[in-house]
Amino acid sequence: MRRECFFLELPPPVEAMAAWPHVVIVGGGFAGVKAALALAGEPVRVTLIDKRNFSLFQPLLYQVASGLVSESDVATPLRHLLERATNVQVLLGEVTDLDPQGREVVFNDKCYRYDHLILAAGSGSSYFGHEEWRPQAPPMKILEHADEIRRRLLSAFEEAEQTPDQERRRFLQTVVVIGGGPSGCELAGSLSELSQHSIRRFFRQVDPAHSRIVLVDPGDRVLRAMDPSLSAAAEGYLRSRGVELLLGGRVLAIEPGKVSISVKGPEGSEPQQHVIEAATVCWTAGVRASHLGKLLAERSGCTVDRGGRVVVEPDFSIPGHPEIRVVGDLCSYSHTADGKPLPGMAGPAVQMGGWVARDILAKVQGWEHGAFRWLDLGSMAVIGPLFAVADLRGLKVAGKLGWLLWGVAHLGFMPAMENRFTLLIKWLWSIGMGERSSLLITGRPNQHMDVEVGLESFEALSLAPREPQDSSPAA
Numbered sequence: 001m002r003r004e005c006f007f008l009e010l011p012p013p014v015e016a017m018a019a020w021p022h023v024v025i026v027g028g029g030f031a032g033v034k035a036a037l038a039l040a041g042e043p044v045r046v047t048l049i050d051k052r053n054f055s056l057f058q059p060l061l062y063q064v065a066s067g068l069v070s071e072s073d074v075a076t077p078l079r080h081l082l083e084r085a086t087n088v089q090v091l092l093g094e095v096t097d098l099d100p101q102g103r104e105v106v107f108n109d110k111c112y113r114y115d116h117l118i119l120a121a122g123s124g125s126s127y128f129g130h131e132e133w134r135p136q137a138p139p140m141k142i143l144e145h146a147d148e149i150r151r152r153l154l155s156a157f158e159e160a161e162q163t164p165d166q167e168r169r170r171f172l173q174t175v176v177v178i179g180g181g182p183s184g185c186e187l188a189g190s191l192s193e194l195s196q197h198s199i200r201r202f203f204r205q206v207d208p209a210h211s212r213i214v215l216v217d218p219g220d221r222v223l224r225a226m227d228p229s230l231s232a233a234a235e236g237y238l239r240s241r242g243v244e245l246l247l248g249g250r251v252l253a254i255e256p257g258k259v260s261i262s263v264k265g266p267e268g269s270e271p272q273q274h275v276i277e278a279a280t281v282c283w284t285a286g287v288r289a290s291h292l293g294k295l296l297a298e299r300s301g302c303t304v305d306r307g308g309r310v311v312v313e314p315d316f317s318i319p320g321h322p323e324i325r326v327v328g329d330l331c332s333y334s335h336t337a338d339g340k341p342l343p344g345m346a347g348p349a350v351q352m353g354g355w356v357a358r359d360i361l362a363k364v365q366g367w368e369h370g371a372f373r374w375l376d377l378g379s380m381a382v383i384g385p386l387f388a389v390a391d392l393r394g395l396k397v398a399g400k401l402g403w404l405l406w407g408v409a410h411l412g413f414m415p416a417m418e419n420r421f422t423l424l425i426k427w428l429w430s431i432g433m434g435e436r437s438s439l440l441i442t443g444r445p446n447q448h449m450d451v452e453v454g455l456e457s458f459e460a461l462s463l464a465p466r467e468p469q470d471s472s473p474a475a
């Protein structure tokens with residue numbers, strides 16, 4: 001392993017800064033950015049490492065997937081976010097190894113020493129042991145996933161516009177969303193809106209009546225983390241918009257263009273088997289912590305839970321390493337009143353990132369810092385234009401008021417002011433005018449991965465030799 005010494009190159013006083021404790025933050029998501037901002041202007045030098053050069057607002061990914069907003073509306077360059085934090089340097093690269101004993105992280109084939117490490121590398125998607133389903137049913141975790149879902153969907157509509165075969169059109173206009181949590185419900189609601197209104201307005205041959213959105217979940221209700229009354233409100237709204245709910249449904253297999261599902265029958269009866277032929281299949285069902293959790297466990301002997309999350313101490317450190325903190329989706333924090341781990345959500349990630357940064361400062365500067373206390377702000381899901389459900393510390397709201405609260409909360413959490421304005425304008429425009437501004441087909445056609453829809457067959461169609469047209473007048 002090549003070893004290099006890293007010094008932050010900054011305007012004076014470089015000497016003073018070189019003597020400051022070095023805090024390395026891995027991951028510029030909700031937790032990492034909050035930690036970096038909390039350390040801005042303090043007597044520590046901070047290096048924020050991320051494999052992407054932007055911070056992604058994952059809760060709005062479904063809006064990118066459904067063409068409501070574009071990529072740059074939900075992602076902000078890290079350099080922009082940390083522009084004014086002169087003691088923070090952003091470095092692009094993927095951390096591939098950790099050396100807790102030597103206090104080093106490895107990225108871009110270099111080792112960097114730290115005095116304090118904050119691991120905030122988040123989570124990815126899990127297919128519960130069925131990785132072979134991934135190419136058929138993209139998850140929704142990063143921007144490219146949302147792009148891919150949108151590309152598959154719109155390409156299928158484009159092909160449907162050109163095919164005279166009714167059966168094929170039905171296939172092309174069918175979408176299966178797997179997972180009835182907030183992301184699945186939000187995506188299904190938004191796609192139903194898109195496949196009804198946008199098709200009616202922008203396509204000539206495609207019949208919106210042939211569009212089919214199926215939401216599959218193994219539970220007996222959607223949004224199981226919320227109060228049953230809110231699940232019922234969300235289900236009622238989705239059904240009223242034509243979304244089919246397959247509750248009690250377990251996915252058995254996903255093949256190109258086909259999903260096999262076993263659906264629980266009434267008490268005592270056999271499960272029913274369903275095979276749905278669909279051009280677009282999306283996966284929002286499983287989450288797995290970043291592989292850095294497992295790597296840290298191998299290198300330090302700390303424990304990870306079944307989801308790969310690092311089990312942390314009350315101050316988010318790991319046993320024997322008070323200088324290593326793990327926060328956000330990557331950690332399992334159970335030092336709560338009911339002993340249940342904090343949920344993998346943006347709110348806890350932000351609070352953890354801020355607290356850990358202040359705790360490091362307290363140690364560096366020698367002041368007392370109180371214990372971490374999580375403030376539960378509740379949870380929300382937006383199911384359609386002007387319709388959201390919100391569970392806010394016992395206050396349960398559904399409908400327009402829910403949407404208003406959802407909008408305020410999401411704009412408040414959005415880190416960049418410019419994105420707040422753009423999003424607000426796009427949301428209001430889409431509600432007022434019924435238009436979506438980002439219905440673009442981008443990406444690589446070969447990402448279709450065996451599903452013969454859209455651009456691939458579109459290209460095949462235009463390249464295939466054509467039968468000579470008979471232009472003679474009909475007899």
Ligand SMILES: Cc1cc2nc3c(=O)[nH]c(=O)nc-3n(C[C@H](O)[C@H](O)[C@H](O)COP(=O)(O)OP(=O)(O)OC[C@H]3O[C@@H](n4cnc5c(N)ncnc54)[C@H](O)[C@@H]3O)c2cc1C
Pocket residue numbers: 026027028029030031032049050051052054055056057058059060061062093094095096120121122123140141182183290292327328329330344345346347349380
């Ligand atoms: C589709 C979707 C919808 C969601 N909706 C909601 C919602 O409505 N409300 C809510 O509260 N929460 C929601 N969440 C959950 C929320 O987004 C996460 O809990 C939150 O992003 C976790 O923050 P984090 O900082 O731990 O990780 P992340 O925000 O995921 O950030 C991790 C960062 O680490 C970087 N990284 C990863 N590995 C490495 C590496 N090896 N080297 C360098 N960098 C690395 C990544 O590039 C990324 O920037 C949603 C999540 C998804 C996917």
